Amino acid sequence: MTNASPVRPVRRKGLGSILVLALLVSVLLSPIGPLAPGKPSTGPLDHGTVQTAESRVSLAHSDPLGSFGHVPAAAAESSARIWVKGDLVPASRVDGRSTVTPSAHASTNFGAPLAGLEAVGTIVAPVVLGAIAVVLWFRRRSQPMPWMPGSSVGVPDPAAAARATKDEPIVLSREMKALAVPPTLRQRLARHPPSLGLWVGMVLLGGYLVAGVSALFEFQGSLNALPSNVAWIPSYAPLAPSWAHPFGVMPGFGTDLFQAIWRATPWDLAIVAGILALDGVLGFFLGGLAGANEGGVLDSVVTFLGDSLGSIPSFILVIIAFSGLALVLPSNLGLPVFVGVFGFILWPTMARTVRERARAVSHEPYVEASRASGAAPNHLLLRHILPNSLGPMLAQLPLDLAPIFFVLSAFPWYFNCAGPSPVLTGEYATPKLPALSPLPSVVFPEWGYLLGVGTCYGAGFPGGVSYWWMYFFPLLTILVFGLAIGLVCDGIERWRAIGRSAQG
Amino acid sequence: MRRLLLLPAQLLFVLLVLYAAITVPIALSQGTPFGFPQFIRGFSQVLVNDFTGNWGEANFLSFHIPWLQVYAYYIPTSLQLALFALPIAAALAYPVSLLAGWSRRPGLDVSARFVTLTGALLPVFVIGTLVVNAVFFSYLGWLDDLPNQGLIPSTSWFLDRGGYPTWIIYYSVTQPTGFPLVDAVLHHAWDVAFISLTKTLLQAVVVAVAYVAIFFRHARSIVRSASEEPYITGARSRGISERTLLWRHAAKQVTPSFLLVFALTIPEYLGVQFAVEAAFADYAGFGNLVFALLAPGGSALNAFEGLTPLDTLAFLLAIVVLAWTFLVDLIAIRLDPRGVLGR
Numbered sequence: 001m002t003n004a005s006p007v008r009p010v011r012r013k014g015l016g017s018i019l020v021l022a023l024l025v026s027v028l029l030s031p032i033g034p035l036a037p038g039k040p041s042t043g044p045l046d047h048g049t050v051q052t053a054e055s056r057v058s059l060a061h062s063d064p065l066g067s068f069g070h071v072p073a074a075a076a077e078s079s080a081r082i083w084v085k086g087d088l089v090p091a092s093r094v095d096g097r098s099t100v101t102p103s104a105h106a107s108t109n110f111g112a113p114l115a116g117l118e119a120v121g122t123i124v125a126p127v128v129l130g131a132i133a134v135v136l137w138f139r140r141r142s143q144p145m146p147w148m149p150g151s152s153v154g155v156p157d158p159a160a161a162a163r164a165t166k167d168e169p170i171v172l173s174r175e176m177k178a179l180a181v182p183p184t185l186r187q188r189l190a191r192h193p194p195s196l197g198l199w200v201g202m203v204l205l206g207g208y209l210v211a212g213v214s215a216l217f218e219f220q221g222s223l224n225a226l227p228s229n230v231a232w233i234p235s236y237a238p239l240a241p242s243w244a245h246p247f248g249v250m251p252g253f254g255t256d257l258f259q260a261i262w263r264a265t266p267w268d269l270a271i272v273a274g275i276l277a278l279d280g281v282l283g284f285f286l287g288g289l290a291g292a293n294e295g296g297v298l299d300s301v302v303t304f305l306g307d308s309l310g311s312i313p314s315f316i317l318v319i320i321a322f323s324g325l326a327l328v329l330p331s332n333l334g335l336p337v338f339v340g341v342f343g344f345i346l347w348p349t350m351a352r353t354v355r356e357r358a359r360a361v362s363h364e365p366y367v368e369a370s371r372a373s374g375a376a377p378n379h380l381l382l383r384h385i386l387p388n389s390l391g392p393m394l395a396q397l398p399l400d401l402a403p404i405f406f407v408l409s410a411f412p413w414y415f416n417c418a419g420p421s422p423v424l425t426g427e428y429a430t431p432k433l434p435a436l437s438p439l440p441s442v443v444f445p446e447w448g449y450l451l452g453v454g455t456c457y458g459a460g461f462p463g464g465v466s467y468w469w470m471y472f473f474p475l476l477t478i479l480v481f482g483l484a485i486g487l488v489c490d491g492i493e494r495w496r497a498i499g500r501s502a503q504g
Numbered sequence: 505m506r507r508l509l510l511l512p513a514q515l516l517f518v519l520l521v522l523y524a525a526i527t528v529p530i531a532l533s534q535g536t537p538f539g540f541p542q543f544i545r546g547f548s549q550v551l552v553n554d555f556t557g558n559w560g561e562a563n564f565l566s567f568h569i570p571w572l573q574v575y576a577y578y579i580p581t582s583l584q585l586a587l588f589a590l591p592i593a594a595a596l597a598y599p600v601s602l603l604a605g606w607s608r609r610p611g612l613d614v615s616a617r618f619v620t621l622t623g624a625l626l627p628v629f630v631i632g633t634l635v636v637n638a639v640f641f642s643y644l645g646w647l648d649d650l651p652n653q654g655l656i657p658s659t660s661w662f663l664d665r666g667g668y669p670t671w672i673i674y675y676s677v678t679q680p681t682g683f684p685l686v687d688a689v690l691h692h693a694w695d696v697a698f699i700s701l702t703k704t705l706l707q708a709v710v711v712a713v714a715y716v717a718i719f720f721r722h723a724r725s726i727v728r729s730a731s732e733e734p735y736i737t738g739a740r741s742r743g744i745s746e747r748t749l750l751w752r753h754a755a756k757q758v759t760p761s762f763l764l765v766f767a768l769t770i771p772e773y774l775g776v777q778f779a780v781e782a783a784f785a786d787y788a789g790f791g792n793l794v795f796a797l798l799a800p801g802g803s804a805l806n807a808f809e810g811l812t813p814l815d816t817l818a819f820l821l822a823i824v825v826l827a828w829t830f831l832v833d834l835i836a837i838r839l840d841p842r843g844v845l846g847r
Contacts, residue, residue: 197614308514310519311825312731312818313771313778319523319798320814324529399721402624403775409627410779415799418629418782434799451627459633471630482625490617 019133025127124270124277127343131281138378187496192498198491206482213265219263226443227259238457248469250450251457252430253443257450257473264445268481271339271446272404278343279400284393288386290351291358292377302355306348314403315410317345326436338438342407346400353392361388362460394493398486405478408448409455411437417456425490431456447481450474507833511826517518518822519544522815530812547815573822575790580682582790586777588708589715593773597723598755598762599715604720605727606750616724623717628710628776632783635710640703649699654788655684655707657699660772669693675787684788707784709771714776715769722765723758730754758842767832770825793817 183191215223239249247257290302309317321341329337361367368382375383415434416423425434431453433442439449451474458470523543531538604616644650650658656678662668671679671691677686685704688697730736736749783789797813 071600132672304510304514304517307510307826307829308517308822310768310771311518311822311829313775313821315775316794316798316814316818316821320818321525323814324525327529327533398621399624405625406627406775406779410629410795411799413629414782414795416783418633419796419799451630455630457628457631459637475626475630479622479625483621486617486621 019129019136023129023133031255034139056467111364124273127274127277127281131285134285135382138372138382155469192495194495195491197487198495201487201491204480205488207483208265208269208484211262212269215262215265223263223266224440224444226253226255227263238467238470240467247473248467250454250470253423255450257454257469260445260450261447261473261477264447264502267335267445268447270281271335271408272401272481274336274339275342275346275404276397276400278340279346279350280393280397282343282347283396284354284386284390286347286349286360287354287393288381288389290380291355291360291389292362292381292385294359294362302348302351306352306355309348310352311343313344315407318342318403318407319411321345322434322438332440334438334440342404346403350393350396350400353396354389357392358385358389361385364388374493388495389491397489398482401478401482401485405448405451405482408438408446409452409474412449413455414452416453422455451478507830511830514826515819515822518819519547522818526812526814547819561712574793576682577677578788578790578793581684581786581788582781583775584655584683584685585704585707585711585781585786585789588704589711589777592708592713593712593719596712597719601720601723601762602718602727602750602755602758605724605732606746606754616720620717620721620724623714624721626714628714628779629783631714632707632710632780635706636784640706644699644702647699647702654786655700655703656695656696657689661699669696703784705720707780707786711777711780714780715773718769718772719765723762723767726758726761726765727754730757760836763832763836763839767829767836770828771821774821774825 008352058269064453239245240253241248245256245258247261250260286298290296290299293299318338318341321344322338325337325341326334362380364384367380370380370384411434412431416431422428431442433439439446451471454470454474458467458472507525520540522539527543604612649661657671659668661674669691671687673679678684681687681690684700685697688694688700709842731754736753739749739753740746777792778789778791781789782795786792793815797817
């Protein structure tokens with residue numbers, strides 16, 4: 001019996017091209033691309049369109065994309081707002097008929113329900129699809145080992161191999177099979193059930209996903225504006241958490257925090273997914289390649305970039321790069337550009353840690369053995385080095401959340417209350433955004449922004465009464481989200497490690 | 505040595521990145537082309553010579569002096585804070601990392617990871633603000649001082665006592681050394697020195713605790729791998745006590761790696777300290793300068809011959825960090841030539 005299995009190599013010719021095509025289409029359709037659908041407006045503060053509640057409802061009904069479900073007339077009526085003296089008041093308090101609706105409600109009805117998903121697609125889809133395409137491309141060029149199914153190497157007689165392909169069934173002993181075929185995911189799951197931490201993390205993360213998707217349906221037309229004006233809220237008499245407002249209310253715009261955090265969920269999931277996808281994919285592949293080709297050109301470049309860019313604190317570099325880009329790019333692209341810039345600035349750090357592990361792995365005895373028995377570099381990379389270098393990436397990913405939320409929260413906080421010219425002074429003061437903020441408007445729902453402003457309002461008066469809920473709930477949301485990602489990443493890594501050690 | 509040759513190349517690359525990130529967009533939006541050599545020339549001019557740009561709405565930024573002198577005003581108070589924070593951080597991080605990395609107790613590992621991740625995710629300015637509210641204000645209120653205005657007492661504190669002394673020239677900028685604590689002692693202002701010391705210590709503790717959470721994550725795995733070395737197992741089998749193993753053998757072995765971790769995390773340390781300085785409204789601190797330049801965004805981009813304060817700021821930080829990394833590398837090589845050069 002020959003060791004070589006006569007099965008033909010599997011050619012995934014079509015899949016790579018389809019992925020590349022999908023990549024192009026997703027880039028074209030993304031907000032950066034030329035075929036972008038309705039762009040989100042700058043937000044409700046440029047109050048313009050005068051509408052009645054009826055016309056608003058008819059708009060919601062006639063809009064093909066905007067109405068996932070129908071907006072009941074009563075709901076539209078009660079959510080109509082009027083702009084008075086810098087605060088938003090329910091229309092019912094002033095006059096039920098003619099209201100000034102923030103223009104965001106009118107102009108973004110078209111794309112707003114899909115806006116969060118669109119933002120995810122802008123960064124995540126191209127990056128992830130690109131990564132898969134690269135892997136497939138490498139796979140196609142890599143030669144399988146002689147003892148692996150699909151190999152045609154080491155077949156002594158081509159004619160016999162051809163005959164075997166047609167007639168003879170594959171004969172492999174059970175031990176050979178066990179050696180040759182890596183266990184499937186299902187087999188590995190059955191052998192080593194995931195830890196409790198992984199389950200807890202997945203449940204928590206699933207909860208965030210459910211909250212994000214439900215927010216898309218719940219707040220269709222107004223996903224890019226904070227829920228305003230529960231009542232007149234001066235800064236000295238905020239509403240504490242109650243059954244009506246479980247997370248309490250912030251002064252200024254009178255934002256109900258529970259709704260605000262809920263609305264922010266799809267946006268934040270999109271921002272984090274985009275940044276981590278760019279960061280993880282670039283850092284992992286470039287770091288892995290650099291570590292596998294130690295001393296090569298790519299290695300030198302990655303090390304140099306990591307050392308040089310790592311010498312400036314990442315939050316400063318992000319603000320610098322984003323400010324520059326914001327000058328030349330259209331302002332409604334703030335968020336996608338921010339996500340892109342952040343991902344590009346974080347990857348050298350990630351690559352550095354992955355590179356260290358990949359370097360160590362590529363000198364392990366089993367890799368040396370594989371190399372000595374004639375494995376191609378691509379095979380070594382895909383089969384041994386990259387999978388075994390996943391650990392540092394998984395350890396680094398949750399920690400890369402920290403700079404993201406630091407930038408998103410620290411600058412609104414500093415600008416509004418801690419800097420030399422604070423904005424939030426006086427009874428009815430409303431927060432402002434720094435001039436070149438990634439957020440499109442001052443009432444944009446985003447966890448970090450809520451935390452920054454909440455710290456201003458809740459803890460910004462030294463020695464005064466502390467309104468704990470204004471910073472506690474946004475902080476809790478961010479912390480639990482980070483811990484969920486941490487638990488999932490850690491659980492995956494431990495599960496893989498257990499599987500590895502049990503194998504062998 | 506290769507590292508020494510690499511240093512200028514890295515600085516040049518940082519300059520190139522800054523040029524591409526700010527100067528080119530500004531030039532594009534204003535329609536005035538601006539070459540890289542011109543950028544470099546202007547850069548040195550701005551650092552050393554008279555500079556009369558409008559630095560934005562923050563009034564304390566409207567100096568008409570070279571940037572090196574601006575930094576000379578802002579750096580001493582930050583340096584004073586760092587000189588307190590770093591020893592506290594080291595005194596905390598060294599034993600905590602060693603003990604947690606050494607221990608094989610099952611619960612400890614999980615809780616250590618939980619603490620690290622939470623510490624990394626908690627924005628330090630929130631902790632700072634809460635500490636200001638909870639401890640700082642009540643304690644300093646008892647001393648008749650307010651927490652704002654840097655590491656020396658507030659304006660009202662001085663006004664109650666007959667006005668500012670002559671050695672305080674601007675906000676909290678003091679003469680002759682610039683270090684508030686040293687200057688207060690030099691001028692025999694013991695109550696000022698006491699309040700300055702109190703404020704510095706409180707800030708330093710917050711900085712140290714926040715930084716240790718970052719440091720600990722790297723350091724624990726180093727101790728763990730050191731505890732699995734064959735010679736440790738060998739020594740243990742000969743009956744050497746765990747205590748001796750940990751504090752004499754393992755501690756000595758991990759020190760160079762700890763130094764390298766410290767060098768690698770210095771940008772994160774700077775971020776922590778800047779945020780704490782901003783949270784404590786330390787207007788004479790470098791962190792406040794950084795935030796004041798970055799936060800208004802647009803005004804920090806007021807370009808003077810294509811140069812912005814952000815250029816010089818980021819470049820200065822890059823110089824500090826790269827020089828620091830280089831220095832620590834030298835020390836680590838001295839301590840353990842084999843381990844570091846094999847890196």
